[in-house]
Amino acid sequence: MTNTEKDNLLLILGFDSLEATASLKYNRNKNTLTTEVVIPDYDVEAGIRLAVIESDARGKKMRGITIDVTNRNIPQLALVGHTRLHMMNDAMLQLQMVIPILKTEASVTATIKKDKDVLMDLVTAINLPKTSYQQKASLKFDDDKFEVELKSDMNIEIHKLIPSIVDHHMQLQQLIDHILDQTVAKTDMKLRHIVTKGIEAGDIWLDKLTARIPYLVNLRSKRSISDLNLPALPEKLFVLSDSLFRYQFNKDKMAISIPLPHGGKTSEELNIPTTVSIPLIDLPKIGLNIPAKTVHLPSFTIPPFLDLTVPLLGLVEASTKINSNFYSWEGSISGGNNTVDVPNYIVQYKAMAQSPFNLLSYKLEGTGMMSGKANDNLKYLLNSSFSHSLIDTSFSVFNTLTVTNTLNARANYKIEASSPIGLQASLYYSAKSTSTIDSSKVSGDGTVDGLLKICSFYTNTSYTHSYNVRPLEGKGRGDSNLHFNLPFMEVHNMIQGVYANSELNIVSKTNVQKDVFNHVADLKYKDAQLTLKCNAVASAMGKSLNNKVELGVSSQMAILRIESQADGDSNRAFSLITGSLDSNGLEVNSEGSLTLDTGCGLHKASVLVSRNGLTTSGTNIIQCSPVTVENTFSGAIDTNGASLSSGVKTMAMECRGELNIEVKITAAEASLNGVFKGHAYDATTRNNIDIILNRRALAFTSNTMGTFKQMNTENSHTLTLTLWTLALQSKTKNFICEDMHYKQDTRLEPIKMDLSGNMKGAYGEEHNIKHTYELSIDNMAGKMKYNMSGNLTDAQYYSHHGTAFQAHC
Structure with missing residues (x-):
């Protein structure tokens, strides 16, 4: 069915008792198309409406399209689109979606305008239940700059979105209160x-600590007493952000010439032919016939350079801001070419954060700049700072270079740090330098000042230096001063250096705690000879320590001398070490002495290393009344072998002892000889030991003797050991008095042994006893006998026994 304004189409489908109706309507005046589908048995009644809209507002035509989806005449979904284009310099495109049943709405709008500059906006909006979000992106472009800005806004009604969150907050507070209201066991107090x-x-302890340490006042004012309650929930949660990027073009340009390969050469120089001949091509079967011909190639020349024009660096700026209920942060950075009259390049940055929790809040900012020309006046600048509730720091650098008839450079550095808890630190450095264009004269100086303070502890230092150098004349001079102060110590050091007439002199002087310690060092170098002298003196509480070191080095030899001396009230120590190194070898000598209230000591030793080998010798003496100990030693290593001897003597009143040891090692034999002698009052002892090892055998000999008044004892042992034989002989003789003595002789060889001895004892003329015994074993056979006789009071006793035995296999 049709009329002049509307066109209708109705379609009815039926099957048994099932019926479906579909209708299509078109309105020509309103440019709308409506469709509807009805299925009664399935309770379906849906419709879709499509409309095309045209409007003319302020001379600008706008076209749009709308799509509506309904169910039972209840809107379910709506899609709307609008567009506008005017004179190719004003355009707009908008898309919108609405879902009523979900209370959701979203739209995207893009606009662009072009006049002298280009401006484009893109807006996005989303609305959800109790939540909204909007974002806007803008782009601006003209002859001077390029700019992009992005903004966003999000809001959430937390109480309406989550109605039970208040109940949860109250339940958590009740749980905390319930725990705090519990009674502590075995007391009548509650945990609260x-x-x-x-x-x-x-709080009381912090008040007392603040009285002792005033630096805590700043922190003391920032603390708060908690009431043990949870913080209140905000009604809305929001997040706002704003970002910007801008680039400002530089209208100045710079020409760059790029060298080309084979630049300046002609085609003839590159051997490029001037003509190209094309031969005859005749293919009758396909009807192709190309006659022969010659093509002339023009000559050319490759330019030496390729000239390009490049715009200079402009200014760049970027920033971001974020703001919410719990945290706010913003940061920015900018930099680039800021030239007006002279070249100027700058960089700036900044970051700042704020939060209810003070430890998360801070501020950071800084600036860097470089301006001027390298051949005129050049400046460098850098500043940076950081601020926090616990610490504040800053750092700065400023350098200048001025070029006139001379080169003048200055540098300044500064670092500072402070804290409310009592920390304060700083470091300053400044220097300047002057040089002629040809570097014939260079001079400069510098200063360093430092401070460190932690509560009541502090330290500061200062350092200055200067120099004056004339390289063409071969002259130079420099000096430095260092002061270092502590609450318990003060240090001062001065260094001076001079170079002239091919001679270098450096002097260093150090003073600690007002002459408690002094050190002087002198270094000289001339004619390929190096000399170093050091002298250190320390004195405190009536005691002094002195140390001297001398070192000389040349192409022929090197010498070293170290002398140390310590003096007290009645004590003294001295040490001297000398050494030399030349073509003959290395020689080191050492001397030392020690004097105390209770005794003294002496030391002297030497070592010589030459082409013939190594030799060493020394003497050590210790005297502690009434005891005196003396030790001497010597040793040598050469082509014949090695030898070492050592002797120790000890004396104390009527006691005396001596021990001598001698060791020799050659290619054929090694031997050890030791002798010990001792005497104490009525007792005397002597012990000799000899050990010899050669290719034939190992021999060990030991003799021991001891006496005490009329008593004496003697023992001798001899052991000879080869690969196949063993021989041992032992003799023992003990004499107690005329009437009592003992003697034993033992010989031992493989499958052979002899043992004999006798003993006699008597008491007066009437009582005596005598005993002898013998034992012999030879080749699995042996004999044994003993005799014993004696007189005891009026009785006489005599016994004799002998036996022989033989073993059979």
């Missing part, structure tokens, strides 16, 4: 009372 009193005690 203990926690509250603990907080109060902490």
Whole structure:
């Protein structure tokens, strides 16, 4: 069915008792198309409406399209689109979607305008239940700059979105209150009372600590007493952000010439032919016939350079801001070419954060700049700072270079740090330098000042230096001063250096705690000879220590001398070490002495290393009344072998002892000889030991003798060991008095042994006893006998026994 304004189409489908109706309507005046589908048995009644809209507002035509989806005449979904284009310099495109059942709406709008500059905006909006979000992106472009800005805004009604969050907050507070209201076992106090009193005690302790350390006042004012309650929930949660990027073009340009390969050469120089011949091509079967011909190539020349024009660096700026209920942050950075009259390049940055929790808040900012020309006046600048509730720091650098008839350079550095807890630190450095264009004269100086303060502890230092150098004349001079102060110590050091007439002199002087310690060092170098002298003196509480070091080095030899001396009230120590190194070898000598209230000591030794080998010798003496100990030693290593001897003597009143050891090692034999002698009052002892090892055998000999008044004892042992034989002989003789003595002789060889001895004892003329015994074993056979006789009071005793035995296999 049709009329002049509307066109209708109705379609009815039926099957058994099932019926479906579909209708299509078109309105020509309103440019709308409506469709509807109805299925009664399935309770379906849906419709779609499509409309095309045209409007003319302020001379600008706008076209749009709308799509609506309904169910039972209830809107379910709506899609709307609008567009506008005017004179190719004003355009707009908008898309919108609405879902009523979900209370959701979203739209995207893009606009662009072009006049002298180009401006484009893109806006996005989303609305959800109790939540909204909007974002806007803008782009601006003209002859001077390029700019992009992005903004966003999000809001959430937290109480309406989550109605039960208030109940959860109250339940958590009730749980905390329930725990705090619990009674502590075996007391009548509640946990809340203990926690509250603990907080109060902490406040009292902090008050007392603040009185001792005033630096805590700043922190003391920032603390708060908690009421043990949870913080209130905000009604809305929001997040706002704003970002910007801008680039400002530089209208100045710079020409760059790029060298080309084979630049300046002609085609003839590159051997490029001037003509190209094309041969005859005749293919009758396909009807192709190309006659022969010659093509002339023009000559050319490759330019030496390729000239390009490049715009200079402009200014760049970028920033971001974020703001919410709990945290706010913003940061920016900018930099680039800021030239007006002279070249100027700058960089700036900044970051700042704010939060209810003070430890998360800070501020950071800085600036860097370089301006001027390298051949005129050049400046460098850098500043940076950081601020926080616990610490504040800053750093700065400023350098200049001025070029006139001379080169003048200055440098300044500064670092500072401070804290409310009592920390304060700083470091300053400044220097300047002057040089002629040809570097024939260079001079400069510098200063360093430092400070460190932590509560009551502090230290500061200062350092200055200067120099004057004339390289063409071969002259130079420099000096430095260092002061270092501590609450318990003060240090001062001065260094001076001079170079003239091919001679270098450096002197260093150090003073600690007002002459408690002094050190002087002198270094000289001339004619390929190096000399170093050091002298250190320390004195405190009536005692002094002196140390001298001398070192000389040349192409022929090197010498070293170290002398140390310590003096006290009645004590003294001295040490001297000398050494030399030349073509003959290395020689080192050492001397030392020690004097105390209770005794003294002496030391002397030497070592010589030459082409013939190594030799060493020394003497050590210790005297501690009434005891005196003396030790001497010597040794040598050469082509014949090695030898070492050592002797120790000890004396004390009527006691005396001596020990001598001698060791020799050659290619054929090694031997050890030791002798010990001792005497104490009525007792005397002597012990000799000889050990010899050669290719034939190992021999060990030991003789021991001891006496005490009329008593004496003697022992001798001899052992000879080869690969196949063994021989041992031992003799023992003991004499106690005329009437009592003992003697034994033992010989031992493989499958052979002899043992004999006798013993006699008597008491007066009437009592005596005598005993002898013998034992012999030879080749699995042996004999044994003994005799014993004696007189005891009026009785006489005599016994004799002998036996022989033989073993059979």
